[in-house]
Amino acid sequence: MPQTLSYRVETHRLAAPFRISGYVFEASDVVVVELDDGRNRGRGEAAGVYYLGDEAPQIVEALEQNRAAIEACGSREEVRQILPPGGARNAVDCSMWELEALRSGIPAHRLAGIDAPRPLVTTFTLGADEPSKMAEGARNYASAKAIKIKLTGSFELDIERVRAIREARPDVWLGVDANQGFDRSVLPALVQAMARQNVSLIEQPLARGSEADLEGFESPIPIAADESVLDLADVPGLVGRFQVVNIKLDKCGGLTEALLMAKEARRLGLGVMVGNMVGTSLAMAPAFILGQLCDYVDLDGPTFLKEDRVPSVQYSDGEIWCPDDVWGSQSAVLAA
Structure with missing residues (x-):
């Protein structure tokens, strides 16, 4: 039609x-x-x-x-x-x-094959700043169960950032996102420092195009591909280099491709993560469906905005929930 x-x-x-x-x-x-x-x-x-x-x-x-x-x-x-x-x-x-x-x-x-969606524990992200300010931000995320820390590639400062946040929040799951900020020579030291702070995931430590540098690298912490994987065609090349694939609908081109990527990643023995570019609840809603199939969920984009859409996804007790009236159902049409 x-x-x-x-x-x-x-x-x-x-x-x-x-x-x-x-x-x-x-x-x-x-x-x-x-x-x-x-x-x-x-x-x-x-x-x-x-x-x-x-x-x-x-x-x-x-x-x-x-x-x-x-x-x-x-x-x-x-x-x-x-x-x-x-x-x-x-x-x-x-x-x-x-x-x-x-x-x-x-x-x-x-x-999409999800009969009964459930609330999902999502990471709440701290942008890179002075360690004390990031620690304060971590404390302000009082209900968060999982926090993701943005790094900048400044090795000693990044270590201080993570240490300060871990001291402020010894209870939460921590992941770090390097956004391609490091090179292979410092990777072993970075992993060791993160392990000491009980970090559970390291996202995209090396630049896109440097994937071969991770070939055979053994890390006690799973390493996730973000910039290194865009769509379904990129997934097989992650095997032996990354342990997790971060799927974003803006990268791959929508929920249809994202679901295919998640299925292929599982087939290849990779963990699956859903991420987001900063957007409103209208962007989070389809990603929330993908999140039902994921090991790691990073869907905090609307929390950075001065104002979100109404109706919106809901954040409570460290979790995200997407009501039917946001997108993808007759209820959403009536609410729009």
């Missing part, structure tokens, strides 16, 4: 600047796509992938270039053929999921 494509670009300000290795975020520009078949309207949100030059202008350009094909496409699989992995495909794919849910009367989570 053909549908009409529309979209808008929204700027969502962050409550405070957010720093990672090599980048500082102050706002998140997202593209909201709507597909309307005259009776039902599906929605999807994408922020794109900044380090690939895939941001709002590029997403809009891709949508316009492929408008006719998108409006004529009849399935999510066709979307995978029309658009490459990235933000444009993510927004269109998620719109197709919601459209299919409304047409069929079956919620998106059931279409």
